[in-house]
Amino acid sequence: MNTQAIGIFDSGVGGTSVYKEIEALLPFENTIYLADSANAPYGNKSAEDILKLSIKNTEYLLNKNCKLIVVACNTATTNAIKVLRETYSIPFIGIEPAIKPASLNSKTKAVGILATKGTLSSDLFHKTTDLYRNDVEVIEQVGEGIVQLIEAGETLSDTMRTLLKPYLKPMLDANIDYLVLGCTHYPYLLPLLLELLPKHVKIIDSGEAVARQTKAILEQQNLLNTSTKLGHHEFFTNGSTKVMQALLNEKHTVKFLNF
Numbered sequence: 001m002n003t004q005a006i007g008i009f010d011s012g013v014g015g016t017s018v019y020k021e022i023e024a025l026l027p028f029e030n031t032i033y034l035a036d037s038a039n040a041p042y043g044n045k046s047a048e049d050i051l052k053l054s055i056k057n058t059e060y061l062l063n064k065n066c067k068l069i070v071v072a073c074n075t076a077t078t079n080a081i082k083v084l085r086e087t088y089s090i091p092f093i094g095i096e097p098a099i100k101p102a103s104l105n106s107k108t109k110a111v112g113i114l115a116t117k118g119t120l121s122s123d124l125f126h127k128t129t130d131l132y133r134n135d136v137e138v139i140e141q142v143g144e145g146i147v148q149l150i151e152a153g154e155t156l157s158d159t160m161r162t163l164l165k166p167y168l169k170p171m172l173d174a175n176i177d178y179l180v181l182g183c184t185h186y187p188y189l190l191p192l193l194l195e196l197l198p199k200h201v202k203i204i205d206s207g208e209a210v211a212r213q214t215k216a217i218l219e220q221q222n223l224l225n226t227s228t229k230l231g232h233h234e235f236f237t238n239g240s241t242k243v244m245q246a247l248l249n250e251k252h253t254v255k256f257l258n259f
């Protein structure tokens with residue numbers, strides 16, 4: 001059981017930012033990553049369609065005998081994880097925007113959140129935000145078009161810079177001191193965000209917390225891989241292997257999969 005892989009899926013290449021945290025914390029685990037890039041972005045789809053795609057991705061990873069699945073997509077987590085957990089018996093780890101640490105630590109009492117429409121309009125996002133925002137103003141911004149550019153390999157382009165500026169402006173006007181990245185694609189924007197934001201604004205995402213939670217659940221359920229050999233990692237996409245390969249270390253090979 002313990003050598004079975006951890007399955008990871010996202011609407012596309014963004015979840016590789018979460019994969020990297022998992023690999024760093026759990027180096028002996030085997031992983032299988034599935035990028036549904038042909039259907040990206042999920043963020044503008046209905047909750048029903050997001051659920052259907054999440055089920056399709058889950059079934060693929062279950063057929064590969066995964067012992068646990070990380071839903072490395074805020075949009076799929078906020079819209080589908082409840083049903084996935086009710087439907088399948090293996091553990092699911094989800095990712096949600098880090099509103100709690102941002103609100104707890106904000107000195108200016110204003111935090112920004114950049115996420116997809118699907119995440120910001122979900123019930124789960126509103127519940128979590130209401131629970132943790134306290135007296136902090138949360139400035140929500142849909143990152144329309146960002147995922148598409150990253151999927152096209154234009155992550156740090158001038159087009160991206162131009163797209164981001166008006167998204168950040170209302171947050172800066174509100175004097176935020178934290179920017180929460182509520183989409184697993186967005187950590188790849190870090191160089192641009194650092195350039196566009198004043199130094200005192202801290203940027204946070206939930207990738208590391210997801211890796212810690214994955215470890216905790218594997219331990220709790222006796223599913224840890226006790227091998228001392230570095231894990232084996234497989235990457236599949238139904239989109240561009242080139243775009244995904246560019247985000248990964250060259251020791252990994254991305255395979256095209258028609259699913």
Ligand code: DGL
Binds near residue numbers: 010011072184
């Ligand atoms: N990486 C996904 C997320 O975390 C992107 C969603 C999309 O495809 O719009 O939300």
